[in-house]
Amino acid sequence: MPIEKSEMAELQTPSADGQSRRPRAVRKKKAAEPGGHLERNCSVARTMNIFCDSWAFLIMREAFFGVRNFDGFRSALEIPRQTLTSRLRLLVQEGVLKKVLMEGSSKRYEYRLTKKGYDIYPSCMALKRYGDTWLNDDEAKVPLELRHTTCGCVCEPVVACSSCLEPISAATVTYRDGPGAGHEAGRPGRNARRAYSNSRFLVGRPSSVSKTLEIIGDKWSFMVVREAFFGARRYEQMQSRLTIAPNILTDRLAHFVRHDVFVRRQYSSSPPRYEYVLTSKGRDLYAPFIAMFAWGDRWLSQGKPPLILTHKTCGNDFNPVVICPECKQEIDAGSMRYRLNYDPERYHAPTNDHLDDG
DNA sequence: GTCATAATAATACTTTCGCG
């Protein structure tokens, strides 16, 4: 991964040399500067620029359940209006939803999935599967059961190699630069904040997608996990590869340790140093991660993927696909039926009902 | 080097209001 001269100059921090002359971005003072630093081209990062926080994904999930209008989203998710407004606008702008006038009305709109949006379904299922596997309290029952109409099985979709159709994991995949490799300016503006309280979006329907997003609901979390999948273990490695603020990195690592995604292990004692190693629970995040990677390749790379994947097991280059383990067919939203393993009524209590007690 | 803390910038959320 060679870095060109011009990029080097950008990457250099002002504090690197003693004298504090700014390289040249002197005209800041406005929001003009952000996006100044470069980040590696990455389909996951691009995907996360669209689904920049958990809400965006949950809105998509509801869309797959058939929700179409503003108030439908609002009541299903108990999302603040303003937040919903801005998320819908973003999703429309990015072309995963489209806003259409409802027939017979001059002012009611509905939000429909575009092809691009419809295609995020497999990623959604990968998130769901992860939550079912690792975050479900009730061992016996997952909140939502999928039935694959193509083959009739009760389906637990897996992420697999498009060449041999065997499930993939971080350990069985290698990488090399693709035609779209390189660096690009980061998205202007700051990254989205995490949602206020984690429990906030668990109040809607019980959902394994929500639970998964509680762990990796923001872009930085995904980026930290990405670096871990690419072999980074130490604080400093991640820090330098991501140009992430140190306290944010600290925060995310601690968050991940709390959630059993990383273990913190001392590798040196004279100066105490620690490294962060993925647990099996952490390694399993590879499935949703790579599913979103594939989506970014399909829709945001203009046919020039930044990275090419090779499946060690079969030896071929491949694209990640989400398939039904029974019939090996790729899944899509149209071929799935659902069964709820919970009482829907119970989970649609009026707002704030859960707050008032002594 | 590996963070922690404090100060500051920016955004999520709450509330209120307006418009057809």
Place this chain on the structure above:
DNA sequence: CGCGAAAGTATTATTATGAC
């Protein structure tokens, strides 16, 4: 009602600095 803008508050991200 259905939707969103505006204003104000709460919380988080970023920057700067420093402890060890």
